[in-house]
Amino acid sequence: MVVCCARPWATFFLQPKIAGPECGLYETVLGERRGTSLSETWNAPEMVDLRAQALAQGTDRSICRSCREVSAKTVLYDSLIPFAVTDRQRLNLGMNRGEFESSKIALASNPACLSVDLWYRCNFRCPLCSLNQGDALAEAEVIELFEQYAETAVHLHVSGGEPLLHPIFLDYLARPEKAPGSLSITTNGSLLDDSILDRLTAFHFVNLHVSIDSFNPATFLQLRTGGDLKNVVDAIRLAVRYKQVVNSRSRSPLWYVALNVVPTSLNLDELPSILFRAAELGVDSVDLCPLDGDHPGYDFMRYPELLDEAKNKPLAEAIRDAFRVLPGLETSGFDRVLQCIEGPSVMQCRGAT
Numbered sequence: 001m002v003v004c005c006a007r008p009w010a011t012f013f014l015q016p017k018i019a020g021p022e023c024g025l026y027e028t029v030l031g032e033r034r035g036t037s038l039s040e041t042w043n044a045p046e047m048v049d050l051r052a053q054a055l056a057q058g059t060d061r062s063i064c065r066s067c068r069e070v071s072a073k074t075v076l077y078d079s080l081i082p083f084a085v086t087d088r089q090r091l092n093l094g095m096n097r098g099e100f101e102s103s104k105i106a107l108a109s110n111p112a113c114l115s116v117d118l119w120y121r122c123n124f125r126c127p128l129c130s131l132n133q134g135d136a137l138a139e140a141e142v143i144e145l146f147e148q149y150a151e152t153a154v155h156l157h158v159s160g161g162e163p164l165l166h167p168i169f170l171d172y173l174a175r176p177e178k179a180p181g182s183l184s185i186t187t188n189g190s191l192l193d194d195s196i197l198d199r200l201t202a203f204h205f206v207n208l209h210v211s212i213d214s215f216n217p218a219t220f221l222q223l224r225t226g227g228d229l230k231n232v233v234d235a236i237r238l239a240v241r242y243k244q245v246v247n248s249r250s251r252s253p254l255w256y257v258a259l260n261v262v263p264t265s266l267n268l269d270e271l272p273s274i275l276f277r278a279a280e281l282g283v284d285s286v287d288l289c290p291l292d293g294d295h296p297g298y299d300f301m302r303y304p305e306l307l308d309e310a311k312n313k314p315l316a317e318a319i320r321d322a323f324r325v326l327p328g329l330e331t332s333g334f335d336r337v338l339q340c341i342e343g344p345s346v347m348q349c350r351g352a353t
């Protein structure tokens with residue numbers, strides 16, 4: 001029997017120019033093909049074909065073979081059940097699972113998990129980011145998203161560009177009756193204030209990812225150009241205060257605050273102190289996101305000369321010490337960085353072959 005992954009049924013990643021499942025296959029529906037309606041895109045011929053191929057081939061394609069979720073045989077639907085907090089979400093999740101299990105490829109159910117880049121407009125000009133050039137989802141599609149899709153979703157992740165600049169999203173935050181089970185926002189933190197956080201208290205599960213990259217003022221300016229470090233740190237403090245109040249009223253945690261860090265040659269040495277600052281601020285997690293795109297001056301993970309400069313055993317020990325001293329702080333993405341720091345010299349290996 002073909003083992004098939006549920007992501008093309010349960011998840012949807014929508015960006016201004018492309019759309020697809022929330023996984024390595026996300027570029028399935030390309031820009032020229034996309035209509036302006038989310039419903040059309042969710043069941044576009046490319047999405048329907050992808051589901052048909054998944055049924056025929058299972059996970060026997062290179063992207064799927066390297067996917068940890070598939071190799072771990074995670075049952076996606078079971079992991080979503082706790083986040084379905086309303087009847088509509090439970091109903092949609094059950095219907096979506098039923099369509100997956102009965103091999104339907106044009107779906108009547110909505111995606112259970114939605115991840116959306118609303119637009120690529122931003123008030124920062126981070127040099128490593130290409131997602132601030134102005135593309136945007138059509139207004140009608142954003143309205144459709146919040147009016148018809150958010151309330152049936154178990155998870156809704158919103159990013160950009162800067163999502164907290166988007167007027168329709170800001171309006172939506174003020175109308176929590178159409179809330180998903182869990183709302184997650186990735187933000188540069190510059191606009192995260194009492195007014196936004198107050199609106200978020202009306203949502204059930206809230207997950208805030210604040211991108212920071214560095215606590216060093218000079219490095220912050222280089223990596224988060226246009227931002228103000230003090231303003232972002234104050235926003236993180238405020239978000240943590242809200243989290244603590246909300247979570248103190250509940251038996252299990254409802255809010256989660258994480259820091260996003262893109263590790264580069266500029267902030268690599270700072271990783272241990274970023275872990276300590278994060279713990280001191282009371283955030284839940286520090287998540288490292290590998291650098292995407294071609295950035296020879298920054299990307300120590302791919303460019304041999306930078307990678308060799310990064311070979312620094314005391315740094316690896318300092319990161320491991322921080323893990324030991326801060327057992328309550330969650331982290332992700334550090335394995336790859338530690339491998340790069342501790343592995344053999346790339347130049348020497350190349351010379352030896």
Ligand SMILES: C[S@@+](CC[C@H](N)C(=O)[O-])C[C@H]1O[C@@H](n2cnc3c(N)ncnc32)[C@H](O)[C@@H]1O
Pocket residue numbers: 122126128129130131159160161162163186187188189209210211260261262289290291292293
């Ligand atoms: C594109 S931003 C959008 C959300 C928001 N503006 C922010 O900065 O968090 C989402 C995440 O992508 C990261 N990012 C930006 N450029 C990147 C790149 N070239 N490779 C990997 N991550 C990148 C940012 O640091 C941020 O954590």
Ligand code: SF4
Pocket residue numbers: 122123124125126129130131132160161162188211224
């Ligand atoms: S704040 Fe986010 S979207 Fe804006 S330029 Fe920086 S990384 Fe890109």
